[in-house]
Amino acid sequence: MKGICGKLLEIDLTSGKTKTLPVKKEHYEKYLGGRGLGIRLLYDMLPPKTDPLSPENLLFFLTGPLTGTYVTGSSKFVVVTKSPLTQGWCDSYSSGRISVELKKAGYDGLVIRGKSNQPCYLRMDGKGVEIRDAHFLWGKDSFETERMLREMEKDPNVGVSSIGPAGEKLVKIACINSDLYRQAGRGGVGAVMGSKNLKAIVVKGNKSVETFDRQAIVDLNRKNYQVALKSPVAQARMKFGTPLTLNVTHVGGILPTMNFRFGTWEKALEKIDSVGVYKSLKSHKACLSCFIHCSLVTEVSEGKYKGITLEGPEYETLGMFGSNQLIDCLPVIMQANILCDKLGIDTISAGNIIAFVMECFERELISSSQTEGLEIRFGDADASLAAVERMAMRQGFGDVLAEGVKSVAHYVGNGSERFAMHVKGLEFPAYEPRGAFGSGLSYAVSPRGACHRRAWPPAKEVLGGYPPYTIEGKAAMIKELYDENCVLHSLLVCDMPAKFIPMSLDVYSQYYHGASGESVSKEDFLKIADRIETLIRMFNNREGFTRKDDTLPYRTLNEPLPDGPAKGQSIGEENLNKMIDEYYALRGWDVSGTPTEATLRRHQL
């Protein structure tokens, strides 16, 4: 089988020993790579009930069978671990040169266990891996860390992933940064890396990735590039990037506003939407191995934050730091974005947590005497930025914020959990589910918590023909979206080109054949995805999750949305339960969410 290396590198930071971990061919056939391989290995290798921040937790950096093969959108990797934020399954995705370099170094990924007795970083090349002292990097932000490591390597093509101070301080929304502006953001993977005293990973490969039919891949890229040139969707994406999504979510009434109280915000328009971001545009950029340049490089041209430049801000950050906090100043959002990236925290979770505290202040459930004088109110940009810093550095009240919105609600009490917007402890991303009931189901049953990467229901419920405020057919819709993304995240390609070029799973079947030589049909891919999602369910069940965890906040279930097209809508507990029943049945799980014996046999689990 081509396109894979057939092995991982296992590094024990406690003993300092490394070894090669062969991966069975059967695992690639049954789980592909990326997410699929991740759950197979985590399920097999991690002892149940392991403390996520203990040395025993495992931290995987995994590629997929298409990584390093020139397939468009294939410079992705996934970090798989047990989440310190949710105590459950975590898969966190990122672009980054490190993905390709890992394959070129001869490995499909890394598995890191144990804990170094002092700050360290890993340096890996075609000859082997070294665990190096990282005292000189400890405390540095992730941009400075990456810059210093790249200077030492004297090679711009080296892959570097690192954590900022937040990861070192075990902030539970800490991310892992790569190529400066790319983050494996969700679920606190940066805290797991920090818990191992591991500051960074540097990889430089020296081999080429063997493929079954390289020319076939090149030909497919050429063909799909021509499709993209004619696709108005791809062209719009390359011009405006993800900020165009904000205009759509506002019109559709699912733009989170004031901590998910409202679904539209007129003041966002022409300030923090595609128009606003486009005014700050300096250039477009593509990820490595992708012919779609959908990343926007922007710069603040005047005012207090003049000179700030970054890749982004992306829609999620605009939503969570903009409308959700009533901040309509783009430079402030860009500053928040940069601060989060440098200090190493997830902009989605950070924005969500701050908006929650803003509502607590508004309702007088918390006072500045509990927050070391920091009053965080809707629309207060300075307070929001101060909260980011304190959260990332665990300073004062920031130590409470660093635990995630579920914990902050527990700290505040007084019924505040009713508007703490999370599932299983993972904060909502920037889509209001009351305006698209399928989003509610998607958040509720997601094994990593409220997640926008397992499925993107607005494609069906706002832009597609599915009635948004009903439950009929939503379970099947979500399963279909989940399974498609599961295939893409196991092959480990960016799921964006698939949607906006567009490229169907049949196309990826051709790419997969070109890379591996294996013939797997779209239908077989979807069966594999069903198996993967079931095994992830089994992992979470083993960790103590039950159907009770597949739920939504009180606000989403019971408070009618007061504005926009979905005015008057709330999902309701009964509706959610019906959708969950149907979803479980489609997966072959019983009413408690446990896979049945027949399902286990069908999946050979």
Next chain:
Amino acid sequence: MSLEPQPKQPSEGINSEVREEKYIPPMTIIINVFGTEFSLKQPITLDLESPTLRDVLAALQRHHEGAWRSILKEDLSLQEGCVVLVNGRNIASLEKLETKIRDGDEITFTVLVAGG
């Protein structure tokens, strides 16, 4: 036969009356276009009575210029990968081209954005 205009003859019959042309007040709709061409909240005034979306699109094609021409084709179909929303709802989940349009309604032509 005289070519001069003839005076209107009163209709015959007890219930007949001289009908006046009914006045149709203009309606204003709001148009958004989210694609490579972009426009936001463009007001368009139309002289249409209880129109359907089909009537509105036809009127836009006949009488008005705008960024929607990058998405709306001559035959009122849309470019591939594009949809029309009425007040934030895809018309496929409403009455499609027969969806009734009212004064103040917001019509959005958009590409199928994906993700964020």
